[in-house]
Amino acid sequence: MPNHTEPGTGPALGIAGALTRSFITSALTPLILIAALVFGLIALMVLPREEEPQISVPMVDIAVRADGLKAPDAVKLITEPLETIVKGIDGVEHVYSQTSDDRVLVTARFFVGTSADAAVLRVHDKIRANMDRIPVGVPEPQIVGRGVDDVAIVSLTLAPIAGAAGHIAPNDLTRIARELKTEIAKIEDVGLTYLVGAADETIRIAPDPARLALYGVTLQQLAGKVQGANRAFPAGSVRDQGEQIVLAAGETLATPAAIGSLLLTSRDGRPVYVRDVATVGFVTEPDEALVSTVTRGEGATALRVPAVTLAVAKRAGANAVTVAEAILHRVETLKGSLIPDEIAVEVTRDYGETANEKANELLFHLGLATLSIILLVWFAIGRREAVVVAVVIPVTILLTLFASWAMGYTLNRVSLFALFFPIGFRADDAIVVIENIARHWAMADGGNRRQAAIEAVAEVGNPTIVATLTVVAALLPMLFVSGMMGPYMSPIPANASAAMIFSFFVAVMVTPWLMLKVAGKAPLHDHSPGHAHGGSLGRLYAAVARPLLASKARSWIFLLAVGALTLGSLALFYTQAVTVKLLPFDNKSELSVIIDLPEGASVEATDAVAQDVADIVLAMDEVVSVQTHAGAAAPFDFNGLVRHYFHRTEPQMGEVAVNLKPKGERSRASHDIALDIRQRIAAIRVPDGTALKVVEPPPGPPVMATLLAEIYGPDAETRRKVAGKVEAAFRSVPFIVDVDNSYGVAPRRLRATISTDDLEFFRVEESDVLDTIAILGGGTIVGYSHRGEGRQPIPIRIERPKDERRLDERFLTTPIPANVLPGDRGVVELGDVVRIAEERASLPVFRRNGRAAEMVTAELAGDFEAPLYGMIAVQKALDAQDWSGLEKPVISLHGQPQDERAPALLWDGEWEVTWVTFRDMGAAFMVALLGIYILVVAQFGSFKVPLVILTPIPLTFIGILGGHWLFGAPFSATSMIGFIALAGIIVRNSILLVDFIRHVDPAGRPLTEILIEAGSIRFKPILLTALAAMIGAAVILADPIFQGLAISLLFGLVSSTLLTVLVIPAIYRVLRT
DSSP, X not given: OBOOOOTTOGGGGHHHXXXXXXXXXXXXXXXXXXXXXXXXXXXXXXXXXXXXXXXXXXXXXXEEEOTTOOHHHHIIIIIHHHHHHHHTSTTEEEEEEEEETTEEEEEEEEOTTOOHHHXXXXXXXXXXXXXXXXXXXXXXXXEEEEOGGGSOSEEEEEEEOTTXXXXXXHHHHHHHHHHHHHXXXXXXXXXXXXXXXXXXXXXXXXXXXXXXXXXTOOHHHHHHHHHHHTOOEEEEEEEETTEEEEEEEOOOOOSHHHHHTOEEEEETTEEEEHHHHXXXXXXXXXXXXXXXXXXXXXXXXXXXXXXXXXXXXXXXXXXXXXXXXXXXXXXXXXXXXXXOTTEEEEEEEEHHHHHHHHHHHHHHHHHHHHHHHHHHHHHHTOHHHHHHHHHHHHHHHHHHHHHHHHTTOOBOHHHHHHHHTTHHHHXXXXXXXXXXXXXXXXXXXXXXXXXXXXXXXXXXXXXXXXXHHHHHHHHGGGGGOOSTHHHHHTHHHHHHHHHHHXXXXXXXXXXXXXXXXXXXXXXXXXXXXXXXXXXXXXXXXXXXXXXXXXXXXXXXXXXXXXXXXXXXXXXXXXXXXXXXXXXXXXXXXXXXXXXXXXXXXXXXXXXXXXXXXXXXXXXXXXXXXXXXXXXXXXXXXXXXXXXXXGGOOSTTEEEEEEEEOOGGGOSSXXXXXXXXXXXXXXXXXXXXXXXXXXXXXXXXXXXXXXXXXXXXXXXXXXXXXXXXXXXXHHHTSXXXXXXEESSOOOOEEEEEEEOHHHXXXXXXXXXXXXXXXXXXXXXXXXXXXOOOTTOOOEXXXXXXXXXXXXXXXXXXXXXXXXXXXXXXXXXXXXXXXXXXXXXXXXXXXXXXXXXXXXXXXXXXXXXXXXXXXXXHHHHHHHHHSOOTTSOOOEEESSSOOSXXXXXXXXXXXXXXXXXXXXXXXHHHHHHHHHHHHHHHHXXXXXXXXXXHHHTTGGGHHHHHHHHHHHHTOOBOHHHHHHHHHHHHHHHHXXXXXXXXXXXXXXXXXXXXXXXXXXXXXXXXXXXXXXXXXXXXXXXXXXXXXXXXXXXXXXXXXXXXXXXXXXXXXXXXHHHHO
């Protein structure tokens, strides 16, 4: 029998017993219960809902125009000084730069968790303080901060309905989208809004070089005339009829006809108007971007119509669900008024709906798990005890929700899983207390139940406190995981630790009170003497344990067999039967195909490839619609934020956004669909050098690419040669796909140079020549035509139509003014003073933290989908290559090379996040073990007993790795969380068992009998708490991200629970006899 302290001896009851004595009959207890319910329900209602945790990774872009500079020159003049300035800013983790001909982009990436506003302000302040260092002729940098709050939660795609595409132009869609944007901006908590595919109406003045030459009119005259005639300004005030009124001078040009009627000059006595040298008219077609939506038409044909997408983000801390619902409600109310019936509005992204769906699904599963645990207690202990658990678990969950709100977390999939996986622990304390109270009542046989309940709680009180603290000690160190996975995972240790602490206080304060109220004087479910010794489960345990503990030799054989089984399970890593991956892919409703044609490709060529991709994708039943983007960036998600997809606005860049059916309406997961798309689009005929990449929303922190090799070296030529061989190694591995590099191919370009001798001879100004070339090649806005009545002003632009922008004879015959000397009014042809030569553009220069690097990127699909196995395969391929004439790169797994004189390959991408995450979680586990050891030493006053208690932790690998192998699942970061949490659970069970062994009265009995009695009594509560935790794990087994956590808990608990109750006695048997 356990050795009890006499009741009523005050402090000997311990903390738990004292709390129970204070609250078991207190009137405050029901009030505390009601308050907990109220606070929890309020938290459930006010907690902002999001799909994923908001990982704040501020990235501030500093864009600088470097007109006329080649990339290597721009690096020295602009990039390097700017990198030095930015690197000195507090909180900057990495500085990236991309330098091309004529432009520089430097990106400051701040440490995770930095305030986005603070990051932008720091960069602004630092740049302003160093404005004197900007080189002469370089304009002021443009600073743009992007953060997670700029990611759109709702995307609305406007497109004409079938049959209306013929008379609804992109400009009509743009006009309505702008008005809709204004309406939506009125909604509370709406953040950044922007349009994709906007085609604004323009009054285009298209000059004809031949007619300009015929009339001797220059582009400078044309632009000056329109600008002068389009002026309107206040010209002071005049007195009229006794009043002093404002005099307004001029008016803006309202129509193409008005512009065309402007008099430029006279020729041979007849006037020359603008319409004589240029075609003036409204232009509604998009210029350098082609955006459309493609759906299935009749007969399975693809129906393409123009589209404009309105992307809407929310403000920081706002509830994604309520903001999204408000946006969609406003759109519904505007249909038929602002939005005509001929225009359809497709919701192509709704993170509010997906967040709400995920939250409701998980809350339902939470309720299901709670109900299952209640039924478990009902059948295992009794009906009244089940009623107690039915109150205790929801109260603890609601208290944890309140703590989550107080700590500033939102209700997202990770924080909900943080409620999920400790549901067994929540029941744990209550089950231990309930089972022990029931056992004491059974032994008391009608005695004072209040006193028996206090004794029962006091008996398991101290070990329960230590056991609860061990789980908290196991989980809390995970709060200190660094990098992007830190804030992603932090809700789990924070919420689960809060749940454990609340569950202890509820178990010792509320549970005994509820037991008395529910049981009253009613007879208990079990009065049999056997119940005091574990009942039928205790007898089953004794039957199994007795043969194993019969002799020291048998105990040794059992322990060695368990040790061998543990080592055997770890061999699954070596044989790659169980792989290691950061996080598996989730089942989302959106995918995208990124298109990169060779530099120099036209936007029409990009659009043609995008349409081919759309045709193939729409043949799949799971696809609802696609939006194609050529020369325009699609609304970016968190992945696009990190990868800077919003900069993908060059003609050779495209994207196909694929919208899938909701996951409940399709049989395949989005990852399987992505693999299918990748195979299908491989058959598309594309220009050499084209890269098509299937991009899935990452399950956790996004990276530049899953497999990313950074190549460092002494010079650009060496780096690119090494990168070429690395790329070849990538392509030789079957499961490495979507291979690309960062430098591409240098495109052709034409350079128009001015002959100074000819300038002098023809008396022409350089500025006139360059201005003329700029207008012919690109165009210039000379003013706006104001519409009034709340309509958008229309820009007036001098430019040639896109199909006429050729450097041909007409281009070179354009007249330019010859007016260097006063009074000169002649004109000469452009071709008289310029020379045209073809050249190659510079390859872009990428730098990270001040070191130049080339990048080779890829994804993984097929046999292995984790970067580790791609790295191993690439290493083998590199070893097999011929490196004669080129130094083989040194491979680095972490950290940039300090010596750039020799080539080096640094693995980055998902590997870097995996490395940091598992490194930090390993360190967290070691800290957890140390914390647990100290707690157990404090409890037992021995240095050896804690070692016995910690021994069963490795036994969890038998179940964990066996379970992963059985499910074919990778060992992920969530699997590691499960392993660390299991350490706390196993130690908890071990403490309760060892505490009983130490407190059993020997009374001259052999050790074997003492061990079997302690095991028999504790087997039932240990098994019940394990089953409760397994139920909590089982309901999340189907979730792709947290499947690893579920497998770890489910199978780890099976193996470790069954083995712990045998291994601990076996260790005692071999050490104490």
